[in-house]
Amino acid sequence: MLYQRDIPVESETDVLVIGSGPSGLSAAVAAARNGASVRLVERFGFLGGNLTAGLVGPCMTSFSLDGSIQLVRGIFDEFATRMESLGGAVHPSKTIGGTPYSGFMKYGHEAVTPFDPETAKIVAMDLCVEEEVELLLHSFVVDTLIENGEVTGVVVANKSGLIVLPAKIVVDCTGDGDVAARGEAKFEHGRVKDGATQPVTLFFRVADVDDAKVDEYKRDYPDENFPFEHIVEQAHSEGSYTLPRRGVQLFKTLEPGVWRVNTTRVLGVDGTNAKELSEAEVTARNQVRELMRFFHDRLPGLENCRLLDTAATIGVRETRRVVGEYVLTLDDLLQGRQFDDVIAAAGYPVDIHSPSSTDGPFDEGIPPTANTYEIPYRCLVPESIDSLLLAGRCVSATHEALAAIRVMPPSFAMGEASGTAAALASKSGVQPRDVSISVLQAQLLKQGASFGPNYELRNA
Numbered sequence: 001m002l003y004q005r006d007i008p009v010e011s012e013t014d015v016l017v018i019g020s021g022p023s024g025l026s027a028a029v030a031a032a033r034n035g036a037s038v039r040l041v042e043r044f045g046f047l048g049g050n051l052t053a054g055l056v057g058p059c060m061t062s063f064s065l066d067g068s069i070q071l072v073r074g075i076f077d078e079f080a081t082r083m084e085s086l087g088g089a090v091h092p093s094k095t096i097g098g099t100p101y102s103g104f105m106k107y108g109h110e111a112v113t114p115f116d117p118e119t120a121k122i123v124a125m126d127l128c129v130e131e132e133v134e135l136l137l138h139s140f141v142v143d144t145l146i147e148n149g150e151v152t153g154v155v156v157a158n159k160s161g162l163i164v165l166p167a168k169i170v171v172d173c174t175g176d177g178d179v180a181a182r183g184e185a186k187f188e189h190g191r192v193k194d195g196a197t198q199p200v201t202l203f204f205r206v207a208d209v210d211d212a213k214v215d216e217y218k219r220d221y222p223d224e225n226f227p228f229e230h231i232v233e234q235a236h237s238e239g240s241y242t243l244p245r246r247g248v249q250l251f252k253t254l255e256p257g258v259w260r261v262n263t264t265r266v267l268g269v270d271g272t273n274a275k276e277l278s279e280a281e282v283t284a285r286n287q288v289r290e291l292m293r294f295f296h297d298r299l300p301g302l303e304n305c306r307l308l309d310t311a312a313t314i315g316v317r318e319t320r321r322v323v324g325e326y327v328l329t330l331d332d333l334l335q336g337r338q339f340d341d342v343i344a345a346a347g348y349p350v351d352i353h354s355p356s357s358t359d360g361p362f363d364e365g366i367p368p369t370a371n372t373y374e375i376p377y378r379c380l381v382p383e384s385i386d387s388l389l390l391a392g393r394c395v396s397a398t399h400e401a402l403a404a405i406r407v408m409p410p411s412f413a414m415g416e417a418s419g420t421a422a423a424l425a426s427k428s429g430v431q432p433r434d435v436s437i438s439v440l441q442a443q444l445l446k447q448g449a450s451f452g453p454n455y456e457l458r459n460a
């Protein structure tokens, strides 16, 4: 069907950021701090993406794999520090792996950031308001405008109808690469052998947990990767409950008795397909009900817990990966490969929740990643389209490499780099791919970002 109509056109901004998760929030703030006029579009009525709407947490490590060096700094550190000063977070330098805040896991779980999602909403909003970022909430990007291979703006749908938002540079922080895909940029979807993606998960929180009893259980069963493993195995073998995965992944929050639960799991869902997402919401909400029955019946410390809340949306771990000027690979992460155009460093390892089985979470057979690895600017620059930058979950990486850099601290770092580059590009009238790397790097370092110890050694 061909559908035509006139659409109102808003004023042009220097930088238009789509999506306000960790990457979009930091992209918008960084672009504004670098002198650009910035509009931030978000489909929900509040900011934060998975930090808030997804109830996802804690922020995984912002440190090296061994927990010794803080790698992600800049706006992420400012965000964590501001949440902490409001009593809504613990700075990652104060947490250690193997403890309740890290879900009792050690590998990859040093120096996590537990935080309160309501505090995240406030700090995210404060940062944007302070930097005079124009917020357009309740607005969903439905199309991308392209002229001569260059993005000139997007079309959003909201209560006011359809609106065109023109911009010099657009930063796609939708997680799903919606802007890039609607602009017909090249992308990949899922793992190479069959296109399958990681499962989707609806986070929820439980209150009135007896924390001491959970700790006591963990002391009695120190070798279990997740707490309650043998109880879950027993339930599986009896067949008395329909449990979505082997193990219960629980993360203690700042509030006594309140834990986040990362345990629902729906396989085979395309997170860019609204019908499949709708079905997954129903499945996952039924899983929450069944898990609560299991918790009450079987889990020490959770006998009297109550469902505090479920996320506003099911969480999607993986969809489109836009093909950029460079595709980050697993080998880059294993070797800790160094890049001349490094814009961020991270230490979180590959974390693939199996796309095809209920076992997990770490993909067996993938060796440990380097203690620190680097992310180059070219992963943020789409190969086939101009005036567009990427950040967060939709950047240019393989299925395996994305499974490491997708977590929230690196997403903040990539967002800060994209926002800064977008402001530099719009100011100097060049394409993002032609931004001076040395100027971008100098500006990011001046803002407090870090590129890790290897960069420092090379430039000592």
Ligand SMILES: Cc1cc2nc3c(=O)[nH]c(=O)nc-3n(C[C@H](O)[C@H](O)[C@H](O)COP(=O)(O)OP(=O)(O)OC[C@H]3O[C@@H](n4cnc5c(N)ncnc54)[C@H](O)[C@@H]3O)c2cc1C
Pocket: 018, 019, 020, 021, 022, 023, 024, 041, 042, 043, 044, 047, 048, 049, 050, 051, 053, 054, 056, 057, 058, 059, 060, 061, 139, 140, 141, 142, 173, 174, 175, 176, 178, 200, 201, 202, 203, 262, 314, 315, 316, 317, 391, 392, 393, 394, 406, 407, 408, 409, 411
């Ligand atoms: C189940 C699950 C568990 C996870 N566990 C952890 C964890 O414990 N710790 C951790 O650090 N990371 C975790 N992650 C990873 C992490 O949450 C994400 O990869 C990260 O949030 C990516 O940041 P982002 O900014 O790219 O995307 P998001 O946080 O997804 O933000 C994208 C934003 O864009 C908006 N948006 C999307 N499309 C449109 C559109 N078309 N128009 C307008 N707005 C749009 C969304 O509403 C959202 O606000 C988990 C992810 C999932 C799904």
